[in-house]
Amino acid sequence: MASPEAPTADKFQILPEESKKSKDADSMLLVVFVILANFIAFISLGLAIVGVAQNGSNVYNIGTSSGSDNGFSSGTWSGGFSSGTWSGGFSSGTWSGGFSSGEKIWIFQIGHYVGNTQYLDESSGTIKGYNVDVVNAVCQLANKNCALVWDLYENCWDSQVGQRARGGKGLMGSWYHACVGWANTRDRARTYLFSSSFEKSLSPAYFVKKGGSFDFFPNFSGKKVGILDGWSVDEHCLARYNDVTGFDETDVMQVTHYGSEDDIIAALSSDTIDVAFVPRTPYFDMSQMVEYTGEPGEDLCVIGGPAMMMRKDQFELRTWWDAFFEKLIATSQYNDICDNVEETHGDQPGFDKEYVCVV
Numbered sequence: 542m543a544s545p546e547a548p549t550a551d552k553f554q555i556l557p558e559e560s561k562k563s564k565d566a567d568s569m570l571l572v573v574f575v576i577l578a579n580f581i582a583f584i585s586l587g588l589a590i591v592g593v594a595q596n597g598s599n600v601y602n603i604g605t606s607s608g609s610d611n612g613f614s615s616g617t618w619s620g621g622f623s624s625g626t627w628s629g630g631f632s633s634g635t636w637s638g639g640f641s642s643g644e645k646i647w648i649f650q651i652g653h654y655v656g657n658t659q660y661l662d663e664s665s666g667t668i669k670g671y672n673v674d675v676v677n678a679v680c681q682l683a684n685k686n687c688a689l690v691w692d693l694y695e696n697c698w699d700s701q702v703g704q705r706a707r708g709g710k711g712l713m714g715s716w717y718h719a720c721v722g723w724a725n726t727r728d729r730a731r732t733y734l735f736s737s738s739f740e741k742s743l744s745p746a747y748f749v750k751k752g753g754s755f756d757f758f759p760n761f762s763g764k765k766v767g768i769l770d771g772w773s774v775d776e777h778c779l780a781r782y783n784d785v786t787g788f789d790e791t792d793v794m795q796v797t798h799y800g801s802e803d804d805i806i807a808a809l810s811s812d813t814i815d816v817a818f819v820p821r822t823p824y825f826d827m828s829q830m831v832e833y834t835g836e837p838g839e840d841l842c843v844i845g846g847p848a849m850m851m852r853k854d855q856f857e858l859r860t861w862w863d864a865f866f867e868k869l870i871a872t873s874q875y876n877d878i879c880d881n882v883e884e885t886h887g888d889q890p891g892f893d894k895e896y897v898c899v900v
């Protein structure tokens with residue numbers, strides 16, 4: 542397992558190479574222009590934030606409770622520009638000192654599958670749910686500016702039939718610092734860093750069509766299996782169960798990925814697939830078209846429940862997130878957040894708070 546020192550060691554190997562370049566006058570000029578451009582960009586960003594913060598509410602979080610959007614509008618820019626230092630050096634090209642750490646904006650991806658942890662609230666046009674409430678509260682406690690960015694889940698974790706799943710281009714490509722609410726798995730842990738878990742995992746489950754048969758279990762030979770694309774409950778996990786026979790996780794004839802719960806339900810109903818191996822989401826549970834046939838026993842799909850999933854260079858984020866999430870769960874505010882799973886978000890499909898909250 543990589544220690545926090547590992548990235549630093551890598552950087553030391555890169556630095557001497559890069560510093561040679563800066564002796565070259567042209568490169569030096571370019572570097573100066575890049576710094577200048579970055580600095581102007583940061584000032585512009587700062588001014589933009591000052592511009593939208595004129596309502597004066599001084600909160601360092603995403604403004605969901607006030608009914609504003611999930612962006613910056615309720616944030617106040619209190620730092621000013623003069624305290625920033627360029628501590629990254631030329632070679633790594635990052636503004637790592639920045640405005641003091643309390644003023645950096647942390648960007649988190651979020652999507653909306655149907656459920657009380659992440660859903661699109663049509664009346665406000667914003668994403669709401671238990672996950673949003675947790676992000677909001679942790680960012681407030683930590684005094685960090687955080688913003689949620691809606692994006693496709695596949696941009697966090699990309700999973701294609703017949704191939705190994707891999708990091709999504711959004712998270713790998715630094716479009717955001719983390720993706721919210723991803724279970725830790727052995728596949729994902731090779732690619733990403735995870736915070737401590739802030740939610741209980743959904744169990745892996747088998748669903749067949751309403752009135753359909755699951756008598757073939759555990760012999761999957763000749764059976765077609767539907768997988769919910771990108772989730773921890775996938776064909777690689779199914780292949781880990783020793784009691785299952787006749788299943789080949791790399792066989793594109795046997796395994797089909799679907800983008801949504803509705804697509805899986807349609808595929809079961811039309812006999813395109815015989816069985817779905819999926820997380821037991823509230824949406825599947827509530828569907829009149831499919832039938833829950835049980836869980837495979839021990840959960841071999843995850844090694845940790847839903848968490849913040851981030852690149853392996855995000856030790857700073859993981860450190861403050863874990864520290865302040867631990868503080869949060871010791872407060873009555875966390876009880877309120879858990880009550881809201883059934884109250885504020887109670888009109889959404891979902892499990893009761895004891896199956897969502899970690900304490």
Ligand SMILES: *[C@@H]1O[C@H](CO)[C@@H](O)[C@H](O)[C@H]1NC(C)=O
Nearest residue numbers: 757759760761762763786787
């Ligand atoms: C599994 O099912 C296939 C196809 O129905 C059958 O040919 C095979 O003998 C079965 N294997 C076992 C171990 O029952």
